[in-house]
Amino acid sequence: MGRLASLATILLAVTGLLLAGRPQGTPPSGTPTGSQQTTPLTEPLAIVVNRSNPVDGLSLAELRRVFLGERSHWSNDRRITIVMREPGEAERKVMLRDVYRMDEGALKNHFLRGLYTGEILMSPKILASAVGVRKFVFYSPGAIGYLRLSDVDSSVKVIRIDELSPEDKKYKLRVEARPAN
Amino acid sequence: MSAPENHEAVQRPGRLLTLFDRFVNRASRHNVTISLVVVLCVAAIVGMFVMRDLQTANTEAETLYLVSVQGLRRIGELQFDTQETRRATLYALTTNDSNLQVEYADQSREADQRVTQGIAEYRQQAKRPRQIELADRLQRDWANYLPLRDEVLALILEGSTSEAVHLDLSGGVPSFERVRQDLNEVKRLYDEEASQRVSNVEATSHRSAVRLIGILGFAFLLSSAAVWAIQRSRMLSAIQLAKMQMEFVASVSHELRTPLAVLSSAADNITDGLVASKAEIQRYGKVIQNQSRQMKGLVDEILLFASTEDRKDRYLLQRLEASQIIEAVLASTRELIQEAGFTVEPRIEPDLPPVLGDLSAIGQCLQNLIGNAVKYSGQSKWIGLRAYTAPAEHGIEPEVRIAVSDKGIGIERSEFESIFDPFYRSPRVSSMQIHGTGLGLALARRIAETLGGKITVVSELSVGSTFTLHLPITEGERVAMPRTSSQARPSAST
Numbered sequence: 001m002g003r004l005a006s007l008a009t010i011l012l013a014v015t016g017l018l019l020a021g022r023p024q025g026t027p028p029s030g031t032p033t034g035s036q037q038t039t040p041l042t043e044p045l046a047i048v049v050n051r052s053n054p055v056d057g058l059s060l061a062e063l064r065r066v067f068l069g070e071r072s073h074w075s076n077d078r079r080i081t082i083v084m085r086e087p088g089e090a091e092r093k094v095m096l097r098d099v100y101r102m103d104e105g106a107l108k109n110h111f112l113r114g115l116y117t118g119e120i121l122m123s124p125k126i127l128a129s130a131v132g133v134r135k136f137v138f139y140s141p142g143a144i145g146y147l148r149l150s151d152v153d154s155s156v157k158v159i160r161i162d163e164l165s166p167e168d169k170k171y172k173l174r175v176e177a178r179p180a181n
Numbered sequence: 182m183s184a185p186e187n188h189e190a191v192q193r194p195g196r197l198l199t200l201f202d203r204f205v206n207r208a209s210r211h212n213v214t215i216s217l218v219v220v221l222c223v224a225a226i227v228g229m230f231v232m233r234d235l236q237t238a239n240t241e242a243e244t245l246y247l248v249s250v251q252g253l254r255r256i257g258e259l260q261f262d263t264q265e266t267r268r269a270t271l272y273a274l275t276t277n278d279s280n281l282q283v284e285y286a287d288q289s290r291e292a293d294q295r296v297t298q299g300i301a302e303y304r305q306q307a308k309r310p311r312q313i314e315l316a317d318r319l320q321r322d323w324a325n326y327l328p329l330r331d332e333v334l335a336l337i338l339e340g341s342t343s344e345a346v347h348l349d350l351s352g353g354v355p356s357f358e359r360v361r362q363d364l365n366e367v368k369r370l371y372d373e374e375a376s377q378r379v380s381n382v383e384a385t386s387h388r389s390a391v392r393l394i395g396i397l398g399f400a401f402l403l404s405s406a407a408v409w410a411i412q413r414s415r416m417l418s419a420i421q422l423a424k425m426q427m428e429f430v431a432s433v434s435h436e437l438r439t440p441l442a443v444l445s446s447a448a449d450n451i452t453d454g455l456v457a458s459k460a461e462i463q464r465y466g467k468v469i470q471n472q473s474r475q476m477k478g479l480v481d482e483i484l485l486f487a488s489t490e491d492r493k494d495r496y497l498l499q500r501l502e503a504s505q506i507i508e509a510v511l512a513s514t515r516e517l518i519q520e521a522g523f524t525v526e527p528r529i530e531p532d533l534p535p536v537l538g539d540l541s542a543i544g545q546c547l548q549n550l551i552g553n554a555v556k557y558s559g560q561s562k563w564i565g566l567r568a569y570t571a572p573a574e575h576g577i578e579p580e581v582r583i584a585v586s587d588k589g590i591g592i593e594r595s596e597f598e599s600i601f602d603p604f605y606r607s608p609r610v611s612s613m614q615i616h617g618t619g620l621g622l623a624l625a626r627r628i629a630e631t632l633g634g635k636i637t638v639v640s641e642l643s644v645g646s647t648f649t650l651h652l653p654i655t656e657g658e659r660v661a662m663p664r665t666s667s668q669a670r671p672s673a674s675t
Contacts, residue, residue, distance in 0.1 A: 081339045083279075122340050125279040135283045139331075140338040 041177040044149040044166030045094050048134070048156040050141045053078070057160035060172065064099050066144060068110065069120035074142060082124035083136050083145030091130075091146055094175045148175060219407060223400040230396055234389035241382045249375035256368045259299045263323075263364065265292035267357055270330055273337045274345065286334050293327060303367070315370065319363040326356040425604030425619065432606070432618050436479050440472035479618070485545065486603070486620045489627045496539035496631065500655050503533035503568045503581050509540060510547040511566075521555045523562045530569040536581045536652040538632045543652070546628040546636075547583060549621040550648045554587035556615060557646070561588035565647075570654075580634070584649040591642040600638070601626045625650075 047063060049055060054076050058066065065071045066080060073079055085092045087104050100107055114120030125143075127133045130151040137143040138155040149166045152158055164171045269289035273282045300323055304316035329352045336345035447465045450456050456465055507529055518525055554564045565586035573579045592600060592607070599605050603623040610617070622636075625648075629636045633653045640646035 079339060079341070125338070125340070127283070128280050132280050132283050135287065136279060136338060139283065139286045140335045142335070142339060 042174040043177045044171050045091055045173040045175045046147050046149045046152050046158045046166045047144065047161060047173070048137050048147050048152060048158055049144050050137055051155070051157045052141045053144075053157060055159055056157075057163060060099070060162050063161055064101075067095065067099050067124075069114055069122075069124075072121050078142040079121065081122065081140050081143040083133050083140075083143050084124040084126055085130075085133065085146075086126055086128060090175050091148060094173060095146055098173055146173075148178075219403065223396075223403065227393070227396045227400065230392050231389070234385065234392065238382060238385050238389065241378065241385055245375065245378040245382060249371055249378055252371045253368065253375065255299060255303070256364060256371060259296055259303075260361075260364050260368075262292045262295045262299065263357070263360055265289075266296060266330065267353075270334055270337075270349075270353075273334060274342060277340075279338065282338050286338065289330065289334065293330065296323060297327075312370065315363065315367055319360065319367065322356070322359045322363055326353070326360055329353045329356050422604070425602075425606070428606055428611075429604040429618055429620075432616060433479070433483065435616055436618065437476060440476045443472045444469055482549075482618065482620055482624065486624045486627075489624065489631070496542050498537050498539060498632070500535045501538050501540055501543070502535050503583070504529060506536075506538075506540065506543055506547070506583065507566065507568055509544050510551065513544055514548055514551045517552065517555060518564070521562070523555055523558070523564055525551075525564045525566055527566040528568070533568060533570060533581055534579075534654045537655045538634075538652055542628045542632060543650070546625040546650060547585065549625040550585040550636075550650070553621055553648070554585055554589065554646075556617065557610065558587040558589035561645075563588055571651075579654050581652045581654060582649050583652070584647050586645060586647040588645040591644050592638065592640040592646055593642060594640075597638055597640070601636070622648075 047058070053074060055074060062071070067082055069080075069082065071080060084095070096103060096107060102110065111120060111123045115123060125136060127136055127145075130147050133145045133147055134151065134153065134156055137145050147156070149158075158166060161171070161173065166173075266289050269285045269292060273285035273289070276282060276285075300316065300320050304313075304320055307313045307316045329348065333345045333349045333353055336342075336348060447469055451462070451465060456462055507527060511525065511527070551564060551566075558564070565584070567584045567586070569582055569584075571577075571580050571582055590610075590613075593609070596607055600607065601622050602619075604619040605623075606617060606619045626636050629650055629652075634651045637649050637651065638646060639649075
């Protein structure tokens with residue numbers, strides 16, 4: 001059983017890596033290609049922090065370290081609090097794919113192991129809605145989270161990733177747009 | 182105190198009372214009007230005072246409600262919201278669910294915004310130095326508490342519960358306690374203001390009650406005084422009337438006794454055979470005739486006065502020439518005048534217009550005036566009889582006036598009105614042993630007024646008197662009468 005579980009984890013990780021390495025707008029396997037292929041609309045996924053946070057930008061690698069809990073404090077010595085959406089949400093999937101580059105299981109294991117070993121001080125805070133994320137980041141000076149750019153308002157600060165702001169065309173973190181009502 | 186001084190002291194209240202009685206007598210002629218005016222004035226004054234005091238009390242009550250009650254309510258809301266701010270913060274401690282923690286943080290923040298706004302409003306409305314100082318302190322203490330609250334919330338959200346509790350106990354609780362004390366002080370200030378306002382309302386109410394009682398008491402006293410004065414006036418009038426009636430009875434008795442004594446004496450002499458000759462019998466007969474006529478005249482006068490008591494028009498009005506009236510009067514009084522040895526000087530204006538009247542009544546009226554002239558002329562033995570016209574002037578219709586003048590003892594000015602009262606006898610003429618019933622002038626005035634005219638008098642002591650009978654000119658003749666004031670003669674007045 002132990003071998004089977006390890007094999008499954010490896011398979012999932014490989015699948016996740018494969019998925020993460022796929023270019024944006026690429027449809028998942030099994031979707032039509034060629035002239036029948038349609039490019040789904042996307043919108044930027046902004047990384048937000050509290051307005052009092054002195055950080056204005058991070059590299060993608062630094063962002064990954066932060067979200068993995070490998071970096072525990074900001075430059076102002078404020079402890080970092082990771083804010084995430086619930087599993088299954090599109091924004092979380094993008095983060096798993098583009099930032100964590102792992103699946104839910106691996107993420108869970110990572111934090112369990114980190115908390116157990118003391119390398120990670122606190123597991124991510126899970127919020128049920130974008131509004132919840134925004135408010136949490138607003139109330140907590142050390143919080144960092146992610147929001148669709150359309151959910152961002154002036155109560156939080158959007159930071160640049162690899163010197164790119166979400167409005168830039170080359171901005172890498174993009175989430176599938178919400179279906180129009 | 183000497184005897185005269187003592188006497189004067191006793192007399193002074195009596196004089197005052199006499200003056201008061203005179204005033205009341207004059208006022209009582211218009212007592213109904215005066216009473217109504219007084220009552221209306223008093224009611225209006227009382228109403229004005231009561232309305233003013235009610236408005237004052239109402240304003241005080243409104244101010245009390247607006248300032249104190251609403252202020253207390255606002256402070257109550259502020260106290261609730263400050264507690265809500267803290268309560269929501271502490272609720273966030275009780276859960277690990279980040280969604281609930283955010284919800285509690287939201288509740289705390291909404292409450293703190295209401296508090297901040299409420300404090301700002303209180304600061305804006307603060308006027309007195311103590312209020313301003315308190316508002317500033319509350320604003321400062323609340324501003325100091327909020328960052329601590331935010332930090333506690335942040336620690337809770339980050340999961341640092343023990344740090345959050347520590348920070349709340351070390352900083353949040355004392356800071357919040359200061360805010361709570363500030364609010365209690367504000368509430369106490371409002372309580373003091375409310376107590377002051379209540380005291381003001383009570384003072385106004387008490388003042389209103391005192392004023393109302395005072396004014397009503399004054400009105401009651403005034404009304405009582407008016408009723409007492411009117412009653413006293415009526416009582417005095419009744420006493421005076423009774424006195425005059427007694428004097429009248431005495432006077433009539435005297436007037437009847439004198440001719441009766443003459444008649445009795447004449448009858449005794451004839452019965453005793455003391456009157457033998459025909460000439461003496463004729464003389465006695467003449468005396469009896471005169472005395473009987475005098476008695477008849479007296480009785481007729483009393484009966485006539487009694488018959489005119491109801492002032493109903495029993496006269497036969499007809500067109501009368503002034504000369505016709507004068508002739509009739511002179512004829513009816515000729516014997517009296519001759520016996521008294523008087524000279525009558527008639528001055529009749531030519532072409533006098535006719536008047537509307539009853540010859541017998543006018544004759545009776547003028548006979549009374551001539552009779553008085555004979556009675557009160559003293560030694561002058563002169564009577565003037567003048568008839569003339571008076572043109573229209575000052576709203577008075579043209580009229581014929583017949584004036585009877587004498588050069589007798591005259592009348593005091595203060596008695597001008599009283600001499601026309603029934604049974605009135607001037608103390609001066611009574612003391613001069615001039616007899617009379619006190620009905621002559623009253624009867625003459627009644628007759629004149631019943632015929633649409635009037636009697637006026639002009640008199641001066643020891644110089645003489647002139648009584649003038651004013652008679653309206655018949656309707657048809659008025660048109661022809663000139664209305665120029667140049668022809669006006671000085672008319673007598675009462």
